[in-house]
Amino acid sequence: MVVKVYGPAYASPKRVLLCLVEKEIDFETVPVDLIAGENLTPDYLQLQPFGSLPVIQDGDYILFESRAIIRYYAEKYKTQGTDLLGKTLEDQGLVNQWLEVEAHNYHPPLINLVLHIMFSPHFGIVRNEQVIKESEEKLAKVLDVYEDRLSKSKYLAGDFFSLADLSHIPFTSYLVGPVGKEYMIKERKHVSAWWDDISSRPSWLKVLEICK
Numbered sequence: 001m002v003v004k005v006y007g008p009a010y011a012s013p014k015r016v017l018l019c020l021v022e023k024e025i026d027f028e029t030v031p032v033d034l035i036a037g038e039n040l041t042p043d044y045l046q047l048q049p050f051g052s053l054p055v056i057q058d059g060d061y062i063l064f065e066s067r068a069i070i071r072y073y074a075e076k077y078k079t080q081g082t083d084l085l086g087k088t089l090e091d092q093g094l095v096n097q098w099l100e101v102e103a104h105n106y107h108p109p110l111i112n113l114v115l116h117i118m119f120s121p122h123f124g125i126v127r128n129e130q131v132i133k134e135s136e137e138k139l140a141k142v143l144d145v146y147e148d149r150l151s152k153s154k155y156l157a158g159d160f161f162s163l164a165d166l167s168h169i170p171f172t173s174y175l176v177g178p179v180g181k182e183y184m185i186k187e188r189k190h191v192s193a194w195w196d197d198i199s200s201r202p203s204w205l206k207v208l209e210i211c212k
Helices: 011-022 042-047 066-076 089-118 129-150 169-176 189-198 202-210
Strands: 003-006 027-030 055-058 061-064
Touching: 003 011, 011 027, 011 066, 011 169, 011 202, 042 055, 061 066, 066 089, 089 129, 089 169, 129 189, 169 189
Parallel strands: 003 027
Antiparallel strands: 003 055, 055 061
């Protein structure tokens, strides 16, 4: 069965597409326009009761939450395509650790920047300069931790590309692009080298081409 991925124009679904490309899994995309409210239609809410993106359909199997989805496919197809989990239990522990860091430390201040800078005219969000300032300060502290970690290993979980790195790519592309804060990456030597590496992977370039 071909996997259906809903909402490919947005960053969280791109996280899923990246994983599917790395794992060499066939998929098709289904557009969902958040601004037009297509995520709140009865049909969509049958798939994702919270109205968020993404959601996947894999035959009769439906799954939402992007990090849950990428974990599922990385495990289900562990021996196919890129191994995104690591070879040992210890590797997997580090992958999951840094996935949690991404979700709970890196993502919250970054999503605030995205919402208040990129999407403030939409979704009823009023741009708040204080939120932007505080979020940048919080993200800078997280990136300082990353700088230290990446001075000791090529990737977050070790010397192999994993879900931990992959999960950062779509939203960091907003940070260095339309959010206009590329300097936060570039002024940190090891973070910058890491970003140049992971953002030039053929899988990400393919996702960008698919989602034009």
